[in-house]
Amino acid sequence: MPTERPTIADVAERAGVSKGLVSFALNDRPGVAPQTRERILAAARELGWQPSLRARALSVNRAFALGLVITRDPEIITGDPFYPSFIAGVERELAPAGQALVLSVVPDEEAELAAYRKLVADRRVDGIFITDLRHDDARIALAEELGVPAVTLGRPEGPSPFPAVSMDDRAGIEAAVDHLVGLGHRSIAHVAGPARMLHGSRRRKAFEDAMARAGLRATMVVETDFRAADGARATRDLLARHEDPTAIVYANDPMAIAGLGFAQRAGLRVPEHLSITGFDGSDIAEHIYPALSTVATDAVSWGAVAARVLLQEIAGENPGDTDLPPARFVPRESTGRRPEPPTRRPRT
Amino acid sequence: MPTERPTIADVAERAGVSKGLVSFALNDRPGVAPQTRERILAAARELGWQPSLRARALSVNRAFALGLVITRDPEIITGDPFYPSFIAGVERELAPAGQALVLSVVPDEEAELAAYRKLVADRRVDGIFITDLRHDDARIALAEELGVPAVTLGRPEGPSPFPAVSMDDRAGIEAAVDHLVGLGHRSIAHVAGPARMLHGSRRRKAFEDAMARAGLRATMVVETDFRAADGARATRDLLARHEDPTAIVYANDPMAIAGLGFAQRAGLRVPEHLSITGFDGSDIAEHIYPALSTVATDAVSWGAVAARVLLQEIAGENPGDTDLPPARFVPRESTGRRPEPPTRRPRT
DNA sequence: CTGAAAGCGCTTACAG
DNA sequence: CTGAAAGCGCTTACAG
Structure with a gap:
């Protein structure tokens, strides 16, 4: 029963002191005689008292929680390998700090902004994660307007008052292209993410740059x-x-x-007829056949570091930007030597 | 600035009434003259007042939030198609109700119980989801002990005071077996989930029952x-x-x-040499080659209904158990006629 | 080193 | 229909 729960007043009474002193003792504030503190702590223990986070929250004007809103339609979210790991990393940092994560999942960008507004209007969180950055991302301005601490995953394009935690994905894409060029490929296509998303266009740029450096033209790109x-459809179009x-x-x-599935269904052998690389380093990628050459990112660390930075910012420190080790290319079975042009492969 | 924020006192002053009346007007309590209410609402609007959830929470002893703790090591969580969809469904119900989801991700069962305790000790949530039920699941007793409303996904084995929201997975497994038997298969194996998990052992039981009904012996089961x-390893052992x-x-x-990947790597063709079925209906399953025959579950609805039931329970209603439409088998390309025994396939 | 009191921003009996 | 006050359970100046 909720009413059974002891309060700070019960502890104060049992210890024979004022409520204020109990609070001081509990929060390790100076100015409590050692033996008094002992007495207080003992009383708290005996009563099984747990301070009310709710009351503390109201007093100190803090939520002791961080907010994450994920924008993704329910259908696509299933396959996304990023967030579950990212969240696991966030939790790793939050739990020991006594902080909680409040999560919102919304279908589109309009609902996304509303979700952020609601989260801070209700003061449910002390800070927010801004993930999946877009061009001219409205969330930067929104967070500023709302006056809420934030951390961005990656650096936004425009000016931003918030610390960024970045993991370079360009190097991984470039390594993938270099690897393919080294295997003799010259006709290399890119199936890009949406251009409005920073990591979508950044990976595409990395692809184009790497191609240019190899003296190749990046003519085959589909968004x-x-x-x-989309991967299946794009592969069909390219082929x-x-x-x-x-x-x-x-x-x-x-x-x-x-894409691999589509190619195989079309009668192509991978990598004999077509080489393929991915991006994420998802678990399943190494278990399919052929095992997928991909760019592995450490989403768990990303989550942990982003959480830590946000906590520091909330604590009034000035964490500044941090760069995580870049995502790295992991060659596996889905990439091989370029097929001989003439007898290359059956037409699809 | 936090201090700028208007409070109920500001609204009361501007409307020329007491704080109590403002509260009554806002919460649509009877006993406020229509024009007084108008005046109050107008004042609130003009000031841009948003009631403090924190203060309400303390007054009414509610968190306006639900708790979900997911037990899974960060590594495996990546590939799990269930939770992202489940959470999307939960949110669909919570957002309109002004409720939030607080999420914990923990690595093992010990941390899991601690996470639940912490969540309710801090009164961060008004109710909890109990997912991934196990045999003799300690969480049922824990939730009872803590006196926190809960909803279980599926019915626990022992007695439980909590409403259950279930989605029959037996029928899907049985349909898969029947389908295979119909294709002439007699030597059918099962790669089961962990026996300590209810859905792990229940699916296994469903498999065994279906085999028995077909007059076959379920000798090949690996946990x-x-x-x-594990899927790759189990497949290797079976072959x-x-x-x-x-x-x-x-x-x-x-x-x-x-498993499909392993079989293909071993030189088997699917389904010519080996038929394969999955369970989940994950997005990617239909895009691999051959497209995976699987049992599709509607995790989104499951989340939505579970959230609704939990909310009802918290509101003091007595929702009772609910059964969702059963998961259904979706035949695709990975299942085909049983190969002829003699020339069946190359040895692995 | 300690106490008494006010305050955080709401809600809710209790009177009138 | 409305007001004044107490209460939710903490924290934090302010005195002594």
Whole structure:
């Protein structure tokens, strides 16, 4: 029963002191005689008193919680390998700090902004994570307007007052292209994420740069929405072209896996006829056949570091930007030597 | 600035009434003259007043939030198709109700119980979801002890005071087996989830029952931990046996996909040499090649209904148990006719 | 080193 | 229909 629960007044009474002193003793504030503190702590223990977070929250004007809102339609979220790991990393940092994570999942960008507003209007959180950064991301201005501490995953394009925690994904894409070029490929396509998303366009740019550096033209790029079905569709479109690619660099694993499926269904052998690379380093990628060459990111660390930075910011420190070790390319079975042009492969 | 924020006192002053009346007007309590209410609401609007959830929480002794703790090591969570969809469903119900979801992700069962205790000790939530039920699940007793409303996904074995929201998974497994038997298979194996988990052992039982009904012996069953790597390992073990199976029923999609990968790597063609079924209906399952025959569950609805039931329970209603439409088998390309015994396939 | 009191921003009997 | 006051359970100046 809720009423059974002892309060600070019960502890004070039992210890024969004022409520204020109990509070001081509990929070290790100076100015409590050692033996008095002992007496208080003992009384608290005997009563099984747990201070009310609710009351504390009202007094000190803090929520002791951080907010994450994920924008993704329920359908696509299933396959996303990023968030579950990211959240596990966040929790790793929050739990020991006595903080909680409040999570919102919304279907679109409009609902997303509303969710952030609601979260801070209700003062449910002391700070927010801003993930999946977009061009001209409205959330930066919103967070400023709301006056809520925030941390961004990656650096936004415009000016931002918030610390960024970044993990370079360019190097991984470039390594993938270099690897393919080293295997003799010259006709390399890219299945990109949405251009409005920073990591979508950044990976595409990395692809184009790497191609240019190799003296190749990046003519075969198709933009998608990061979903598995898009990966299959994009692969179909690419293979239907005249100058069909001998290798495809996908912007994430689900699309790469779906692309692999499409290619195989079309009668192509991977990597004999077509080489494929992904991005994420999802668990399943190494268990499919052929095992997917991909760019592995450490989403768990990303979550842990982002949480830590946000906590520091809330505590009034000035964490500044931090760069995590870059995502790295992991060659596996889905990439191989470029097929001989003439007898290359059956037409699809 | 936090201090700028108007409080109920500001609204009362501006409307020329007491704080109590403002509260009554806001909460649609009877006993406020229509024009007084108008005046109050107008004042609130003009000041941009948002009632403090924190203060309300302290007054009414409610958190306006629900708790979910997910027990899974960070590594395996990546591939799990269930939770993201489940959470999306939960949110669909919570957001309109002004409720929030607080999420904990913990690595093991010990941390799990601690997480629940902490969540309710801090009164961070008004009710909790109990997912991934186990045999003799300690969480039922814990929730009772803590006196916190709860909802279980599926019915626990022992007595439980909490409403259960169930989705029959037996029928899907049975349909998978029937389908395989119809295709001529007689040597069918099962890659099961952990026996300590209710859905792990229930799916296994469903498999065994279906086999018995078909007059077959379920001799080939290997237990796993539900992770993709286990699926590959179990497949290897099964194929190494003398009486190797012509079909394998996996307890989830990640294991089925990994099993497919292993079989293909071993030189088997699916479904010509080996038929395979999964469980989950994950997005990627239909994009791999061959497309995975699987049992589709509606995790989104499950989340929505569980949230609704929990909210009702918290409101003092007595929701009772509810049964969702059963998961259904979706045949695709990974299942086919049983191969001819003699020339069946290359040895692994 | 300690106490008494006010305050955080709401809600809710209790009177009138 | 409305007001004044107490209460939710803490924290924090302010005195002594």
